[in-house]
Amino acid sequence: xxxxxxIFVDYGPRILLGFWMTIKIVVLAISLGLPFGVxxxxxxxxxxxxxxxxxxAFIEIFRNTPFIIQVFLIYYVLPFYGLRLPAEQVxxxxxxxxxxxxxxxxxxxxxxxxPSGQLESARAIGMSDLQAMRHIVLPQSLAIILxxxxxxxxxxxxxxxxxxxxxxxxMTMTALRVQGETFRPFEAFIMIALLYxxxxxxxxxxxxALERRWxxxxxxxxx
Amino acid sequence: xxxxxxxxxxxxxxxxxxxxxxGVSLSVARGEVVCLIGPSGCGKSTLLxxxxxxxxxxxxxxxLDGSVVGHAPQGRATAAQIRALNGHRARIGMVFQQFNxxxxxxxxxxxxxxxxxxxxxxxxxxxxxxxxxxxxVGLSDKMDAWPERLSGGQKQRLAIARTLAMDPVxxxxxxxxxxxxxxxxAEVLAVLQRLAEIQMTMLIVTHExxxxxxxxxRIVFMEAGGIxxxxxxxxxxxxxxxxxxxxxxxxxxxxxxxKDREHAEI
Amino acid sequence: MKFDIxxxxxxxxxxxxxxxxxxxxxxVGFVLSLSLATALTVMREAxxxxxxxxxxxxxxxxxxxxPLLVQIFLIYYVSPVIGLDIGPYTAGILAITLNSAAFVVEILRGGLASVPSxxxxxxxxxxxxxxxxxxxxxxxxxxxxxxxPLVNExxxxxxxxxxxSTITIVELMxxxxxxxxRNYHPVxxxxxxxxxxxxxxxxxxxxxxxxxxxxxxxxx
Numbered sequence: 001x002x003x004x005x006x007i008f009v010d011y012g013p014r015i016l017l018g019f020w021m022t023i024k025i026v027v028l029a030i031s032l033g034l035p036f037g038v039x040x041x042x043x044x045x046x047x048x049x050x051x052x053x054x055x056x057a058f059i060e061i062f063r064n065t066p067f068i069i070q071v072f073l074i075y076y077v078l079p080f081y082g083l084r085l086p087a088e089q090v091x092x093x094x095x096x097x098x099x100x101x102x103x104x105x106x107x108x109x110x111x112x113x114x115p116s117g118q119l120e121s122a123r124a125i126g127m128s129d130l131q132a133m134r135h136i137v138l139p140q141s142l143a144i145i146l147x148x149x150x151x152x153x154x155x156x157x158x159x160x161x162x163x164x165x166x167x168x169x170x171m172t173m174t175a176l177r178v179q180g181e182t183f184r185p186f187e188a189f190i191m192i193a194l195l196y197x198x199x200x201x202x203x204x205x206x207x208x209a210l211e212r213r214w215x216x217x218x219x220x221x222x223x
Numbered sequence: 224x225x226x227x228x229x230x231x232x233x234x235x236x237x238x239x240x241x242x243x244x245x246g247v248s249l250s251v252a253r254g255e256v257v258c259l260i261g262p263s264g265c266g267k268s269t270l271l272x273x274x275x276x277x278x279x280x281x282x283x284x285x286x287l288d289g290s291v292v293g294h295a296p297q298g299r300a301t302a303a304q305i306r307a308l309n310g311h312r313a314r315i316g317m318v319f320q321q322f323n324x325x326x327x328x329x330x331x332x333x334x335x336x337x338x339x340x341x342x343x344x345x346x347x348x349x350x351x352x353x354x355x356x357x358x359x360v361g362l363s364d365k366m367d368a369w370p371e372r373l374s375g376g377q378k379q380r381l382a383i384a385r386t387l388a389m390d391p392v393x394x395x396x397x398x399x400x401x402x403x404x405x406x407x408x409a410e411v412l413a414v415l416q417r418l419a420e421i422q423m424t425m426l427i428v429t430h431e432x433x434x435x436x437x438x439x440x441r442i443v444f445m446e447a448g449g450i451x452x453x454x455x456x457x458x459x460x461x462x463x464x465x466x467x468x469x470x471x472x473x474x475x476x477x478x479x480x481x482k483d484r485e486h487a488e489i
Numbered sequence: 490m491k492f493d494i495x496x497x498x499x500x501x502x503x504x505x506x507x508x509x510x511x512x513x514x515x516x517v518g519f520v521l522s523l524s525l526a527t528a529l530t531v532m533r534e535a536x537x538x539x540x541x542x543x544x545x546x547x548x549x550x551x552x553x554x555x556p557l558l559v560q561i562f563l564i565y566y567v568s569p570v571i572g573l574d575i576g577p578y579t580a581g582i583l584a585i586t587l588n589s590a591a592f593v594v595e596i597l598r599g600g601l602a603s604v605p606s607x608x609x610x611x612x613x614x615x616x617x618x619x620x621x622x623x624x625x626x627x628x629x630x631x632x633x634x635x636x637x638p639l640v641n642e643x644x645x646x647x648x649x650x651x652x653x654s655t656i657t658i659v660e661l662m663x664x665x666x667x668x669x670x671r672n673y674h675p676v677x678x679x680x681x682x683x684x685x686x687x688x689x690x691x692x693x694x695x696x697x698x699x700x701x702x703x704x705x706x707x708x709x
Contacts, residue, residue: 064644064690066651069662069683076675080492121323121382124277125389126313126341128305135340139327154554161556165655172559185566193555193563200554 007187011178015188018174019195025088025170026157029095033156036096037103042133044108055104062101067159070094075166091163091170099156106148110141143214150207154200161196171195227286228253228424229393234273234283236266243269244280245448251393254422258435258456261445262471267428270445271395274426275315276308287311287393313341316386320398322378324370330357330381331366334388342389349388356384360414376407380414394418396427400434432475436460444468496677500668504678507664508685514578514660515647518585522646523639525586526593530601530631531623533594545594552591558652560584565656581653589646596642600635601627636704640697644690651686661685 043055062070071094078085085093114137122132164173171192179188227250236244244266251257259267272278274285276293285292292311300308325333334353338344344352357363360380370378379399386394399415400408412434418425419438429435435442436456443453444467452459452468463469533545552560564587565580575583604627612618612626632639654662665682669675 060691061687064694065683065686066648066662068651068654069679069686072666072675073679073683076669076679080676115321115323117319117321117323118325120277121317121319121325122337124275124312124315124317124319125337125386126309126311127337128309131340135336136325140325158556161558162652164558172556172562175559176562179566185562185570189559189563189566193551193559196556196559197551197554201550 004182004184004187007178007182007184008191011182011188012191014178015171015174015191015195018169018171018192019199021088021168021174022157022160022170022172023199025092025095025163025168026153026160028092029099029156029160030153032092033096033099034103036100037107038138040100040104041107041111044104045111059101059104062098063105067094067098068162068165070098071162071166087163087166087168090166091160091168095156095160095163098159099152102152102155103149106145106152107141109148110145111137113144114140143211146207146211146214150204150211153207154203157196157199157203226252228255228288229274229426230284230286231270231274232284232286234270234280234285236269236273236278236280236283243448244273246282247445247448247450249443249450251424251426254424255440256419256423256425256427256438258439258442259426259428259445260430260432260435260442260471261451265445266448267445268397271397271426271428274393274395275312275317277317287315309341313337313389314392316383316389316391316394318379318382318386318394318396318399320401322375322382322402324373324378324381324385326370328370329366330362330368330370330373333370333381334385337385338388352388353384356388357381359387359417360384361410374407375403376410379403379411383411383414383418392424394423394425394427396425396429398428398430400429400431432460444471446471493674493677496672496674497681500665500672500678500681503664503668504661504681504685507659507661507682508689510659510664511647511650511661512689514582514585514650514653514658515643518582518589518650519643519646521582521586522589522593522642525590526597527628529590529594530597531628534601535623549591549594552588557584557588557649558655560588561652561656577653577656577658581656581658585646585649585653588649589642592642592645593639596635596638597631599638600631600633603634604630633704637697637701640693640700644693644697647690647693648686 040055040059043051044059046052046055071091074094074097075087075090078090111133118136118140119132122136123129127135160170161172163170164176167173175188175192179185182188229251231247231249234244234247235242247266247270249257249270259271261267269278273280273283274292276285279293280295282295284294290311291307292315293308325336328336331350331353334356335346335349338349338352339346342349354363354366357366360383362377362380362384365373365377365381370381373381383399396415400411403411408431412431415425415427415434416438427435427439439456441453442456442459444451444459444465446467452463452465459468460472463472529545533542561581561584564584565577568575568580608626608630609622612622617626650660651662653660654666657663659667661682665678669678672678
């Protein structure tokens, strides 16, 4: 087998478009999934049984099933109830739902790691539960949460490849198309593998830098 | 005691099968300093934590200046009740054994944050208040320090400043010096003594009998979830009426009283 | 269209057959992955060849930095091009093995770190070395210390096996796609599939929690 370098030149731009789509989808999924993960983590701690049990059920169901079946189910269930969305939006929703379950567990772990006296002192001075969480507990959880949170973000990048199965035009889908047209699977897939790897490393390094900034000196408080 | 500023009425608290408090009633007058003493597990901390509803009792009522802080048993609290409780808590300062300063905020921010979040003071007002409060506890030179850089005594004084900046009408103190190294106890007691001198109403759980002698208007001795005996410090400590208080004092004089005598000289 | 549970029930026998294939593939992939990772771990500990350590590190980083789906495609589509005539099953299991092994190597590293160094010294004082030292003393303790994360990894492989549907392996996911592409009731069929996956994964992760509790008890 010889490497056909012209494939990289000819199809590189198309692959890069897919790469861009992958980034967009992951960023959107994180910006939806992370806040929802916070909500889930707080709901899980709620004294309202209905709330904590629904959150637990959501988290366990999404953590104990393959992402590909979640994607398929959401892809077919939404139109079943009359909601027709473009594949990209379905993909973002599925990835956000999947991610939020894992984010929730990471955040819950971070909240539990903050000594209970911190929440207590905030409540004793008159803060509401939410104010105490926002101003006192969550900022302290950040340093604990950040490393596992980074791992979950990286896993979302990788899981996003599965959205190719519902025809989302992200990078893996693009590579499948390219290999179908060129019959050069190695060039097509190694190209995207390297791009995924690169993205993974860049995000990992950036997050580690962020971690260092936040842990060497305590977090600057905003009011 | 005509003036009942803080009223704890029929407080019963159960932890599982254990009845930590058995229908305890206690009131504190405006400007009065009351010290709660007793062996560990007697319920004194639980009683203190009922006063701001931090550990809600199973039965009982707490009133502050005639207005209800909490009443039990009751169903799910309404939003209005929660707001009212938070309002009361903002005026009731609480100081913990473990300080519970907020490690992610500087000393100044520790004092500023709750003023802005709870009392909605603007930044400049909150900072002015905070500087004053920190000066009052002798921490003017530590404004920008992170709590991890502070000694135990400084942390506790910071925690006191944090509540003072809220303009409290009542202070609850849960063994404020128990977690401190012996040489740091005096600096915190000095701050508390100054608060007593300016007529701050205080309810203090403490093991420091010497300190209680000096600042308390009244000492309340608790044992096994109830109040056994109470009265002015001199009278109570020199002439205990009950055997149980006698036994408690005898045990203490063997262990901690010498330490307290040292503090009395400072 | 209304939800009709009878389609779920009708699909169930074939879905269960698919689930069986899923379990088989998972088991084979996991056993192979554990073997490969054990070999790599012993190699890493036993020699000090710089480039070998480097190569292992790159392998782990590549596997962890790229999607499993892309790894599956790479092996499945590329193997015939380079003259390797392996079918989808072999390609799929190879991909899963290579993927999982990279994670298991890291798990075993953690397990190995929990074996007290005194164990090495005591064993070599008794004259044990090489295979006997590893086989009799070190590896058993490493595995026991690694049981909880290994069970967790097993559920990861179980979930990962669903991706093999994309290269025509007829496991649970593929079976359900086949069924609903004929009866046009994807929601009912997928829901049954979803529940089967959940039951399998949940059973395994629950048992992991139980095993962990038991191990704690024994240690305590």
